[in-house]
Amino acid sequence: MSASERIWTAALLVIGDEILSGRTQDKNIAQLATWLNVQGIRLAEVRVVADKMAAIGAAVNALSAGNDYLFTTGGIGPTHDDITVDAIAAALGLPVVVHPDARAILEKHYATRGGLTEARLRMARVPEGASLIENQMSGAPGIRIGNIFILAGVPHIAAYMLEALTGTLQGGLPLLSVTLGCWVAESEVAELLRAAETGSAGCQIGSYPFFREGRTGANFIIRSTDLAAAEACAADVTARLAALGYEAVDGGI
Amino acid sequence: MSASERIWTAALLVIGDEILSGRTQDKNIAQLATWLNVQGIRLAEVRVVADKMAAIGAAVNALSAGNDYLFTTGGIGPTHDDITVDAIAAALGLPVVVHPDARAILEKHYATRGGLTEARLRMARVPEGASLIENQMSGAPGIRIGNIFILAGVPHIAAYMLEALTGTLQGGLPLLSVTLGCWVAESEVAELLRAAETGSAGCQIGSYPFFREGRTGANFIIRSTDLAAAEACAADVTARLAALGYEAVDGGI
Numbered sequence: 455m456s457a458s459e460r461i462w463t464a465a466l467l468v469i470g471d472e473i474l475s476g477r478t479q480d481k482n483i484a485q486l487a488t489w490l491n492v493q494g495i496r497l498a499e500v501r502v503v504a505d506k507m508a509a510i511g512a513a514v515n516a517l518s519a520g521n522d523y524l525f526t527t528g529g530i531g532p533t534h535d536d537i538t539v540d541a542i543a544a545a546l547g548l549p550v551v552v553h554p555d556a557r558a559i560l561e562k563h564y565a566t567r568g569g570l571t572e573a574r575l576r577m578a579r580v581p582e583g584a585s586l587i588e589n590q591m592s593g594a595p596g597i598r599i600g601n602i603f604i605l606a607g608v609p610h611i612a613a614y615m616l617e618a619l620t621g622t623l624q625g626g627l628p629l630l631s632v633t634l635g636c637w638v639a640e641s642e643v644a645e646l647l648r649a650a651e652t653g654s655a656g657c658q659i660g661s662y663p664f665f666r667e668g669r670t671g672a673n674f675i676i677r678s679t680d681l682a683a684a685e686a687c688a689a690d691v692t693a694r695l696a697a698l699g700y701e702a703v704d705g706g707i
Numbered sequence: 708m709s710a711s712e713r714i715w716t717a718a719l720l721v722i723g724d725e726i727l728s729g730r731t732q733d734k735n736i737a738q739l740a741t742w743l744n745v746q747g748i749r750l751a752e753v754r755v756v757a758d759k760m761a762a763i764g765a766a767v768n769a770l771s772a773g774n775d776y777l778f779t780t781g782g783i784g785p786t787h788d789d790i791t792v793d794a795i796a797a798a799l800g801l802p803v804v805v806h807p808d809a810r811a812i813l814e815k816h817y818a819t820r821g822g823l824t825e826a827r828l829r830m831a832r833v834p835e836g837a838s839l840i841e842n843q844m845s846g847a848p849g850i851r852i853g854n855i856f857i858l859a860g861v862p863h864i865a866a867y868m869l870e871a872l873t874g875t876l877q878g879g880l881p882l883l884s885v886t887l888g889c890w891v892a893e894s895e896v897a898e899l900l901r902a903a904e905t906g907s908a909g910c911q912i913g914s915y916p917f918f919r920e921g922r923t924g925a926n927f928i929i930r931s932t933d934l935a936a937a938e939a940c941a942a943d944v945t946a947r948l949a950a951l952g953y954e955a956v957d958g959g960i
Contacts, residue, residue: 468753471911471913471930472913472915472928473736473737473740473753474740474749474750474751474752474753475740475744475750475882475884475928475930476736476737476738476739476740476741476743476744476750477884477915477928478737478915479734479737480733480736480737481732483726483729483733483755484726484729484731484732484733485729486729487726487727487728487729488729490729491728491729496727497727497728497729498727498757499727499754499755499756499757499762500721500726500727500753500754500755501752501753501754501755502736502752502753502754503752504751504752505913509752531893531894531914531916532893532894532897533893533894533897533900533901533914534897534900534901534904534912534914535911535912535913535914567892568895571894571895571897572898573894573895573897573898574894576897577894592918608916608917629728631728631730639820639821640784640785640786641784641785641786641824641826641827641830642821642824642826644785644786644787644826644829645825645826647786647787648786648787651787658724658788659787659788660724660725660758660788661784661786661787661788662725662730662731663784663861664861665845675725675728675730677724677728
């Protein structure tokens, strides 16, 4: 396997009772997945756990060991339910320390906002040995410790932290995709798709049915790190659909 | 602990490359969480895995053992990437069989839609010993095997399956919540919230900051199985905020 064929994987750990209670619709999974694709890294697994030390620690150990990178979102604010840093430090067997640069960032940010209180200083606490991830949005930085990236839970703050990380992580070839749509019940073309995938090395075909305008249809996503291979597979699917009397729509429906 | 105090938990396993690729925004987590709350069951953990036998099997075994109930969404359609039934059966050490009632449902559903092809018959396959979950939307039923509930990935189809299960699962007291909003930076009131939670047995307070209209605010969600306790805690938080000169808004902002 050449270096370019190595697949780099990441996991995401979403930390927060608000997701598990149904109160908040998660947006970090799709946001991180999309960002990772551009970095040439594949999101391999996601877990969502409650604001509990043991649950966070067990997930951190499993996911950081099983993937090249682990991202976490949530639980890094100033309140009592923000225990992510403590839980990750405990899982790694590290003490929690105040990072001097984070303290300086927060002192500057809060200089005109009432000063750096004890609660706000909580946001400068990191597992010992960690580095910071810039947050141009709201002051409090994200945290990197080993292969773990600790991000904010608010999606638009997490987005700024990802922006700061763009291009800094080693990845492989991005996973590319070609989409075809068709007004057909996927059950009509299941064998066709299986045959096309089997005949196209390095391509996976996903089938995503929908019901719209009173009609049944499906989009077929052909994924590969080799765009030419994905396009050839799409052409094969298109020809196979045409042979059954169905028209494929480039780009999906 | 009385029977009413036992906490019933569920896990959700979301199966699908389309979530991990970022193509599809998950809606099943919030939908299931909301439904479970009404049944008196708490969503304790979520995992998202790819369409891979080993990944599905490992998650199924861990989550079904660790919770009263496990729900899965995705991967029960007719195409080659729909491997949920096979993966769960393998994880449980069970053979896959065609369920006669599922076959009958599909024969009826497809009688006017081209008949029951081999691909469509895939949707009648279940782990041996399973029962069916009615699907009034699109024919193909969900599947129950032991404490595992196998649902469709399309959220509005999963919703019909949950509707069929409503009131049939044993649960405990529903987790109730009272919400307060306040135009305050959560870092200003972190100690206040911690003190209020410590003083209110059986209540958890979650703090959810936001930035809106150029101002900083937060909603505080007080959760308890005892509504009177949650309301008393909310009154305490309101009084503590007022003492600092902040007005709490009932119901949140």
